Amino acid sequence: MTQIIRQFSEISDRYEALFCDLWGCVHDGVTALPAAVEALQAFRARGGMVVLLTNAPRPRAEVAEQIAKFGIPEDAWDTIATSGDAARVALFSGAVGDTVYHIGERRDHSFFEPLAIVENPTPISRTESLEHATGIVCTGPFDPHSPPDVLRPQLLEAKTRGLTLLNANPDIVVDRGETREWCGGAVAQLYAEMGGSVLAFGKPHPPVYDMARRRLAEAGGQNISDDRILAIGDGILTDIKGAVGEGIDALFVTGGLAAQDTKTTDQPDPGLLDAFIAREGFDPTYSIGRLR
Incomplete structure (x- = not known):
């Protein structure tokens, strides 16, 4: 059963590194969440390392630029691993x-920029016609405010042609401020339900955790073992499921995507949280209303 904590500092000394989600934990899609930033800064100040592990379908340099505009300072993190980069390895x-x-x-066209870590990369070209395509890359819907079902005609043609869909963002939805938007995971889910073949990257899938560990090692954390890594996130089927699959501890931020299910304002309702976890089937080590 998950342990509800009020402050990250209650458990922070048990860990040397964090795999920390961004959207819903450190920013809301519009601006930084100050208490979360302060918690990460305090963790790093005592010697901890922070990998920002995000399902953004973009290169890490672009994510770094974005979060700087949101007000997340560089002293709150050490390195970034994105589902976009993990998917780009497969693409190239x-x-x-x-x-x-x-x-x-x-705005996601940067996904197709060459990736230096792939030796002898496959030259990639984009086509506007499914007839000429050898596969599909999904970084999200064409319009994040329209339900994925509007793409059913294209997906049906793709399935008929036997095309594999490479999904760069497994998130189903995100909340940009007060507005909920659809993500690539919703498109991939629909395609799979239609019988199409999907290659998925990002949390909860192993490739992005391999990349996070590599980025952690590059930043100086090569000797940090999994039992000293904590995953932080607000997605029960992405952040928490992924952490469980990787065998690392997890801190569930209930005030993000699950805020309504857990009736989180400051902290979650314990009974509703237990019911939510039981329904979803993934039990985080700890839970907290907001990262602080």
């Missing part, structure tokens, strides 16, 4: 061929 390794149909917003 030829996982969906060399001619791809892109489902996503124009």
